[in-house]
Amino acid sequence: MKLIDEFHNPQKAYRLAQQIEEVVDQPLAFMEVCGTHSHVIARHGLTQMLPPQLRLISGPGCPVCVTPQEVIDAAIQLAREGLWLAVFGDMMKVPGSDGSLDEVRATGGQVQVVYSPMQAIEWAQENPDEQIVFMGVGFETTAPSVAICISEANELGLTNFSVLVAHRLIPPAMQALIAQPDVQIDGFLCPGHVSAIIGVHPYQPLAEQGIPCVVAGFEPLDVLQSLYMLAQMCRENKPQVLIQYDRVVKPEGNPTALAKMNEVFEVTTTRWRGLGEIPASGLRTRDSYARFDAQKRFALELKPVPEPPGCQCGAVLRGAVQPTECPLFGTACRPDHPVGPCMVSSEGACAAVYRYQIPTTTPSPT
Numbered sequence: 001m002k003l004i005d006e007f008h009n010p011q012k013a014y015r016l017a018q019q020i021e022e023v024v025d026q027p028l029a030f031m032e033v034c035g036t037h038s039h040v041i042a043r044h045g046l047t048q049m050l051p052p053q054l055r056l057i058s059g060p061g062c063p064v065c066v067t068p069q070e071v072i073d074a075a076i077q078l079a080r081e082g083l084w085l086a087v088f089g090d091m092m093k094v095p096g097s098d099g100s101l102d103e104v105r106a107t108g109g110q111v112q113v114v115y116s117p118m119q120a121i122e123w124a125q126e127n128p129d130e131q132i133v134f135m136g137v138g139f140e141t142t143a144p145s146v147a148i149c150i151s152e153a154n155e156l157g158l159t160n161f162s163v164l165v166a167h168r169l170i171p172p173a174m175q176a177l178i179a180q181p182d183v184q185i186d187g188f189l190c191p192g193h194v195s196a197i198i199g200v201h202p203y204q205p206l207a208e209q210g211i212p213c214v215v216a217g218f219e220p221l222d223v224l225q226s227l228y229m230l231a232q233m234c235r236e237n238k239p240q241v242l243i244q245y246d247r248v249v250k251p252e253g254n255p256t257a258l259a260k261m262n263e264v265f266e267v268t269t270t271r272w273r274g275l276g277e278i279p280a281s282g283l284r285t286r287d288s289y290a291r292f293d294a295q296k297r298f299a300l301e302l303k304p305v306p307e308p309p310g311c312q313c314g315a316v317l318r319g320a321v322q323p324t325e326c327p328l329f330g331t332a333c334r335p336d337h338p339v340g341p342c343m344v345s346s347e348g349a350c351a352a353v354y355r356y357q358i359p360t361t362t363p364s365p366t
């Protein structure tokens, strides 16, 4: 309750909004990279408290959303071929080219929702005659726990466990975002959870290129205070990397988690939904752990697949369009009938806007 009182206080929120208005002296666009920030902003109506000159745009920080279609298709293929798949819940309803994991499970496929990758290890131990594949989706926040899991599987000598590795790294994506000619980004709200692992140094090149960064917490006052810090740096033209979320994030991050991640994975070029191929933005298993790599073990070919017809998720993820600008938003695409992943995930930008900013009387799906 203390936390709620401290970080949800309306008077403090209005005071911060006023302070933001006082320092914003030019049109500014700040991107919240993290999907959880998008939900906090939508849920608490923070956009409506800001001056019209300050625009917030959602970024690519929803791991489910940026996982390209071919990875979803590969997971569905594995489950249809009789392998047992362990996934985080958000993946279940993401549409692939031909159905979803939810549909595979409904037709008898072995797809289990897990809350931790360690549950997939337990599943593998309990079922030694089955091949268990964990779908390793997520950023630097989840990659260390998956690395620990692979290391554990190695120590246990498991031969029926592997990971479909689809981890992605946030700072290279931010670098790619500021290079876009059609999207103006004047500052980044950096993801708190990712930063707790990587620290702040990876954002330094962005500040050196003139883009201020603030690592923000997840309560409404955290977000407003971080926006104020960004606006102030823009006004003074002194871009830096600052930590607002200092009750959790340390400048050096979590060296133990980083070391584990680096022991099991190495950095590679990878494709993002909406952003295309980005150098040094993904992870793959090192050769010493290659037998736990599902892509290698089952000779999966991940070829780029087109987005669902009409879906604007790619443009939403790079901040080029707002969710409501997608012609399918709220009509053909709704949480109970998603066309793209941004409407499925609990961190998706379309889901956030639909859930918190749209009246409940929306038309039926067509």
Ligand code: SF4
Residues within 6 Å of the ligand: 310, 311, 312, 313, 314, 316, 323, 326, 327, 328, 329, 330, 333, 334, 338, 339, 340, 341, 342, 343, 344, 350
């Ligand atoms: S409304 Fe649906 S189809 Fe359109 S961008 Fe969002 S998730 Fe994709």
